[in-house]
Amino acid sequence: MTGFQFPETLREHRPLLLACEAIGWLHMTGKAKSDFLRGHGGQKSDYEYEKWDEIENPPFPWNDLLNWAQTKFPLNGNVWPDTFTEFIRKHTKRDKGLLGLLQAGHAMASGIEKQSFPPRTVEYLGQDVTHMWLSSAFGHPVRNLLDDPPELLTETGWKRLLEQVRNLLTELEKLGSNANDLDGWWRWREGAVGIEPEGWLRKAFTSTLAETRLPNNDVTLFDQSYVAAALFKSATAGAILEGGSFPWMIKDKNGNEKANDRLKQQTRWRILTIGIGADHYEARAVKIGDWTGASLALDEFFTRVCKLVEVDLAFGSLLYRDGEVCAFSFPGERFGHDQQGYQGGNLQIADWEGWLTKQIDGYAREAKFETPPYCKISEKPSRSLVGMTAEIRKARETMAVPLHRDWQIPGQDSSDGHVCPVCLVRRSRLRADKQRPCDPCNARRTHRLDGWLKGEFRSDSIWISEVADANDRVALITMNLDIEPWLDGSRLDALRTQSIAKWAAQNTTAKKPLPEDHDSLVSFVKTALGTGNQASQARSLIQKKIAPGLKDENDNDVPWDKFYSLMVEDRTDSPSWDRIDENGRARWLTHQFFRKLASPGRIYRFQRQAEDFFKDLLVKFREIAAADLNRWRVRRLVIKPDRNGSTGSWEDQQTYNGRYGNAPISLLYRKEDNDFLTICNLARLLEPEDGKDYLSGASLDLKTDDSMEAKQLKVKSTEDAPEGLGVYHPVIPLELSPVHFRVLLPLEAASTCVDQAVHAWSDQFARVWDRLPLRVGVVAFPRMTPFQAVIEAARNMEADLAVSEHKTWRVTGCETREGVTALSIKSLDHQQELLQTIPTRLPDGREDVFYPYFAVEDKQVRFPLDFQHPDGRVFRHAKDLRSGDGVFVYPSIIETLFMDSAKKRFEPLRRRQLTEWLRMRDLWRLIGRYAPSQTALRGAWSEIIERRETWQGPDGTWLEGGKTAWLDFARAVFHERLGVRGACLETLVEAAGNGLLDWSLEWHMSVLKTSVWR
Ligand SMILES: [Zn+2]
Secondary structure (H helix, E strand, O other), rough: OOOOOHHHOOOHHHHHHHHHHHHHHHOOOHOOHHHHHHHOOOOOOOOOHHOOOOOOOOOOOOHHHHHHHHOOOOOOOOOOOOOOOOHHHHOOOOOOOOHHHHHHHHHHHHHHHHHOOOHHHHHHHOOOOHEEEEEOOOOEEEEEOOOOOOOOOOOOHHHHHHHHHHHHHHHHHHHOOOOOOOHHHHHHHHHHOOOOOOOHHHHHHOOOOOOOOOOOOOOEEEHHHHHHHHHHHHHHHHHHHHHHHHOOEEEEEOOOOOEEEEEEEHEEEEEEEEEEOHHHHHHOOOHHHHHHHHHHHHHHHHHHHHHHHHHHHHOOOOOEEEEOOEEEEEEEOOOOOOOOOOOOOOOOHHHHHHHHHHHHHHHHHHHHOOOOOEEEEEEOOOOHHHOOOHHHHHHHHHHHOOOOOOOOOOOOOOOOEEEEOOOOOOOOOOOOOOOOOOOHHHHHHHHHHHHHHHOOOOEEOHOOOHHHOOEEEOOOOEEEOHHHHHOOHHHHOOOEEEOOOHHHHHHOOOOOEEEOOHHHHHHHHHHHHHOOHHHHHHHHHHHHHOHHHHHHOOOEEEEEHHHHHHHHHOOOOOHHHHOOOOHHHHHHHHHHHEEEEOOOHHHHHHHHHHHHHHHHHHHHHHHHHHOOOOOOHEOOEEEOOOOOOOOOOOOOEEEEEEEEEEEEEEEEEEEEOOEEEOOOOOOOOOOOOHHHHHHHEEEEEEEOOOOOEEEEEEEEEEEEEEOOOOOOOOOOOEEEEEEEEEEEEEHHHHHHHHHHHHHHHHHHHHHHHHOOOOOEEEEEEOOOOHHHHHHHHHHHHHHHOOOOOOOEEEEEEEEEEEEEEEEEEEEEEOOOOOEEEEOOOOOOOEOOOOOEEEEEEEOOOOOOOOOOOOOOOOOEEHOOOOOOOOEOOOOEEEEEEEEEOOHHHHOOOOOOHHHHHHHHHHHHHHHHHHOOOOOHHHHHHHHHHHHHHEEEEOOOOOOOOEEEEEEHHHHHHHHHHHOOOOHHHHHHHHHHHHHHHHHHHHHHHHHOOOOOOO
């Protein structure tokens, strides 16, 4: 075969590349032992985590388990370290060969994260044994690891871990000798680090820390190890591709060959982004099955892509995934690759892009996708991942045009039949049935059904008829955390790795005093950027107390512009050195010295955490949705037909709908067993005390969705549905990714679910509530509403919720007591004051100077903890806010819509602050306590609304004095008809005035049809 040979080269090295990845996962295994945490927590011991294998008795056979890799791939140029244990012992050092590449990956994952301050200067940030906390990426304390250890940190946990590691490596060696067993490789890898279901190594390492020092206890051992491994794997793949030109060896000054020990600093990476636009399929779905079927097909497509990248060619690892985009690590060239005299080979990026595009086009064609996939390798190599979000955004923007490049739609050329109602491009062979989709669209619909019948969806439902509540209503809840600006690093601007004041207090000496606040540090850095004696003194102090990287490994000064390009340009979207003056440079350097950095491990953690937030909610939602007095709510039955009394023939896997008494009934016919499975809310048919034989002998008139003709079914008997299908949760997850959570629920459960989400968000994201907003949309609809209309409404809502600009809010009060700052704050366009509490103390009693900062309107740095972004924005600690301060907030909002007709989706939506939702719910509880009856309440409400119209113009604006008069009237009505007095009366009047009462009564009485007295 001629042509592009690179893929074959990688395939030949598959065992080596995956062995490198495994080494990367495990190179810090010693940190997964409680001794490591104790040692860092001030309890002196002789435990050295870099020797964890050696101190086992007998020693862990690390070398023996990996030696095969070197025998199989001897590699030229003295590439292997003397023994495999060096990968464990020396991962933080600087060496040659493959070890150098691991060190490069490790430094990127952990070095950037730790900021590489001089060790002595940051000792004060250590945690003690009494408080060894694992924190969330947003500063929420998750677990005191030594007080309340996860299984991993117990003696048994450690033994078990070693056993699993041994198995992993044994299996690796086996696969190494049978390198073409792709499925075997895939299972091996997914079993360890897979996301769904969660691999054992992912689970174990996620429960403990890689770094114990504040505030780096936000990244888990897994985030760091996994990302380091991904980078090591990609770097090794790059070296293999460059082949003989790769500079394993370099020439020294005298022209003699020597081992290249600068790989750690030189290695860079690119990002491979692959996508396929999900919007197109979502917008065209006629039935829910079209969409869930299409997203299943997209999922399978992405799984094939992952297999290709992670296992088949093994050049990278998945770093990000949502419903329509995947991003992987990819090899990159070292510095100077675009200049003459570059030492190294050519990675042929354009050819790679072409080759990969062809591969995935093949997958897309086999899946009969109507849109072409997207495939792009990032333009520039980098030493960080901050460019990943821009790559993902670019993919989304491109894919917004479904046919963004030439694409022959598979099956488009068939000429007979009517146009398929789903894809609108292919034709369906059946002339008679205009509703019938074309073959590929139909296959997507039924494929999902097959999976469900085999139990692949576990206990979740796929039937709207099962989800519908007692009033036959359903809710689509959609949520988003606005996580993208965290992934590109921009929202990290507000997070600190140290406060300048605390750092100075810890490190200042009488002889060499340090600047104690932001402005003086900026001028100090500016001095250091200059020339002369003063400059070199300042520079030397900065190097000793903040940035050891100002000297290179040979103790030579690194020029400022070079340092700037590494420290600032490659880790932010800052202007380049040449384009700004001395002031700008000093500001950027100062900012970058003390802000939390968007390290690859941390970015990985952000997106995992967003997804985990939704995953935890889904678990709660399942519980809430399944709670019912009537156990039939979550049961399914199998109905055996009586041949006498049943008419017609039944179609396999067809759904049949009818009514029994007052309740709807839906059944799925299974030809193989000649029976029907109930796929509806049985609690509507059966009372709690009814037995399963209740339906025996019943006669049902049934129709399919698309047919007018009814068939009769006589029930012979009923049985419990078989294992796996007998009990279910009335929940249909539509999408769950770091950027999206969409789920269908019984409408009656939706309010409690939203309550839970709001509480969970306020609890876990309290320190960043102003810049990590929760956006919630609820579309309520009767079961029979066309699904296309529901999806369109949800998409409109999501677009409306995606507010990208911040709003200015005004602080009206701020008080800090017992480590909590209570902030009263008001949005400028909204009357209501909002009370936000922000924890400002860490569990061990220290002040939290890392997370709770607000971007303020003020342009001046005024308090010791204040700092200023180079673009001028000032950030202020929560406790330093004062009444009258303007702060910039990305608001959390909620929108609700009741689609009692499909036309409702065109009506304007009303954005409300998330906290209003809770107030609206509280109001309903209050009314329930005081209003005498539902009838009285309804009467009072309609009287008030009726009167309002007379005081309002046709467009809803008040006539002069109208509002006051109307509120007086409302007060009188509440007083007389509901008998409420005092504070409750005033609350109702106020709620009538600001629209909350309308929302509360409408939502609870009209939409949910609940009664306060039920
Ligand atoms: Zn179609």
